[in-house]
Amino acid sequence: MTTRSRADLSPDKPIRAGGRLERVLRSGRFAVTAELAPADTSDPQAIYERVLVLSEVADAINVTDASGAHVHMSSLGASALLVRAGYEPVLQINCRDRNRIAIQGDLLGAAALGIKNVLCITGDGVNVGDQPDAKPVFDFDSIQLLQTAEIMREQGMFLSRRTIEVAPRLFLGAASNPFSPPYDTRPKRLAKKIAAGADFIQTQYCFDIHRLEGFMADVREMNLHRKVFILVGVGPLRSAKSALWMQKNVPGVYIPDSTIQRISKTPPSKQSEEGMKICIELIHQIREIEGVSGVHVMAYRQEERVTELILSSGILPR
Amino acid sequence: MSISRWLLDHPRVLERAYLYTEWVLRKIEPLMRKIELSRFEFFFRWGEIITKRPLFDCRMCGVCNLRGTGMTCPVTCPKELRNGPCGGVRQDGTCEVDLDLDCVWVLAWERTERMRWYGDRVFMIHPPLDHRLWDTSAWLNFLEDKDCCAPPG
Numbered sequence: 001m002t003t004r005s006r007a008d009l010s011p012d013k014p015i016r017a018g019g020r021l022e023r024v025l026r027s028g029r030f031a032v033t034a035e036l037a038p039a040d041t042s043d044p045q046a047i048y049e050r051v052l053v054l055s056e057v058a059d060a061i062n063v064t065d066a067s068g069a070h071v072h073m074s075s076l077g078a079s080a081l082l083v084r085a086g087y088e089p090v091l092q093i094n095c096r097d098r099n100r101i102a103i104q105g106d107l108l109g110a111a112a113l114g115i116k117n118v119l120c121i122t123g124d125g126v127n128v129g130d131q132p133d134a135k136p137v138f139d140f141d142s143i144q145l146l147q148t149a150e151i152m153r154e155q156g157m158f159l160s161r162r163t164i165e166v167a168p169r170l171f172l173g174a175a176s177n178p179f180s181p182p183y184d185t186r187p188k189r190l191a192k193k194i195a196a197g198a199d200f201i202q203t204q205y206c207f208d209i210h211r212l213e214g215f216m217a218d219v220r221e222m223n224l225h226r227k228v229f230i231l232v233g234v235g236p237l238r239s240a241k242s243a244l245w246m247q248k249n250v251p252g253v254y255i256p257d258s259t260i261q262r263i264s265k266t267p268p269s270k271q272s273e274e275g276m277k278i279c280i281e282l283i284h285q286i287r288e289i290e291g292v293s294g295v296h297v298m299a300y301r302q303e304e305r306v307t308e309l310i311l312s313s314g315i316l317p318r
Numbered sequence: 319m320s321i322s323r324w325l326l327d328h329p330r331v332l333e334r335a336y337l338y339t340e341w342v343l344r345k346i347e348p349l350m351r352k353i354e355l356s357r358f359e360f361f362f363r364w365g366e367i368i369t370k371r372p373l374f375d376c377r378m379c380g381v382c383n384l385r386g387t388g389m390t391c392p393v394t395c396p397k398e399l400r401n402g403p404c405g406g407v408r409q410d411g412t413c414e415v416d417l418d419l420d421c422v423w424v425l426a427w428e429r430t431e432r433m434r435w436y437g438d439r440v441f442m443i444h445p446p447l448d449h450r451l452w453d454t455s456a457w458l459n460f461l462e463d464k465d466c467c468a469p470p471g
Binding site for chain 1: 396397398399400401402403404405406407408409411414415421423424427428441443444445446447449
């Protein structure tokens with residue numbers, strides 16, 4: 001196992017919010033985050049039940065924000081429930097559904113509710129969701145959203161320059177997708193996100209280790225790995241059918257043909273297990289890449305397998 | 319290939335035109351200010367509609383940022399990103415939202431590499447739009463510094 005490089009924290013970067021995720025990353029330990037998709041219900045119990053299986057192994061739990069432009073319980077609402085129950089959420093905020101006035105208010109509200117981590121993302125277009133008739137907002141893009149959150153935290157003011165009495169203390173994250181073209185610009189855009197205030201990055205699903213290695217080589221050359229914590233997205237494929245569906249229907253996700261062939265050749269009853277093996281192998285390879293600080297597990301509709309995945313990969317105990 | 323597409327793919331010609339336009343405006347700006355800048359709104363606005371719309375598919379957002387986007391209008395992006403691309407670009411370089419559209423930001427970054435004078439601007443963080451400026455002259459807004467709506471700090 002190679003020595004993981006720690007991001008250059010002090011004296012330049014003071015502690016942002018002091019949450020568990022931030023403390024694990026700063027200590028140089030390999031972090032694990034997992035994703036929770038909020039339920040279609042107003043019953044908080046549904047959130048508590050879903051988070052149980054993730055909390056055993058995750059340092060923080062991402063709560064998606066109308067992911068895929070499908071309506072669910074809001075990320076802010078579900079994240080507040082998690083804080084109330086003693087878990088550490090990562091609040092996801094997209095730019096599709098709210099304007100700058102609402103977003104700044106949500107950032108203050110999040111900090112007031114005890115949410116310490118925020119992931120700033122652009123968001124899928126409304127066309128892919130269950131309400132394609134909705135009006136897309138996109139008053140910000142993800143970089144402007146990041147910069148706004150940083151201004152509120154560091155300068156204690158809104159974009160209008162009005163003073164915030166107590167500035168929100170937030171650990172700011174952004175997404176990166178090394179697996180979507182234009183490939184050579186992705187590290188450059190990552191540099192922009194760092195300049196805008198990103199403290200940590202979570203990537204899209206990684207199924208192509210070579211492409212990730214190429215991206216991380218560029219990142220190291222630009223010294224970005226010392227300025228931001230990078231968690232690589234992983235997730236077990238459930239079956240050949242779901243792999244093909246993702247390949248075709250989820251823009252930005254790239255699954256190499258070799259992986260699809262490998263899982264397709266497996267008997268249907270064993271495909272889920274093979275998907276798990278592929279994910280574990282990837283995690284082993286990801287851990288060896290200099291500059292990677294953790295993994296972000298996205299196991300949609302397979303949340304109960306996250307503990308098994310992380311324990312089998314050898315990440316824990318640290 | 320149309321002439322406008324050729325010009326966009328070879329942005330130095332447009333860059334030069336942009337530079338000269340800026341130079342001329344700065345020269346006549348004192349005279350324009352004596353007459354009052356707002357009196358020129360009608361002529362500038364229509365001048366931009368006639369020239370920029372056929373060339374760039376300009377949407378008259380009033381905050382022209384072509385220098386920072388490889389001379390490719392970012393408002394033509396379905397998400398109107400000013401610091402693109404998003405992470406949803408398809409493997410063939412088409413748009414996540416509109417499959418018939420080549421990703422505007424893939425083109426923007428490619429064209430930026432061919433720019434001579436403004437190529438570094440794509441690395442700047444471009445601020446959110448001032449939506450009050452839609453359908454007004456971007457050049458006049460530029461002279462009046464209305465387009466520098468960068469967030470404080």
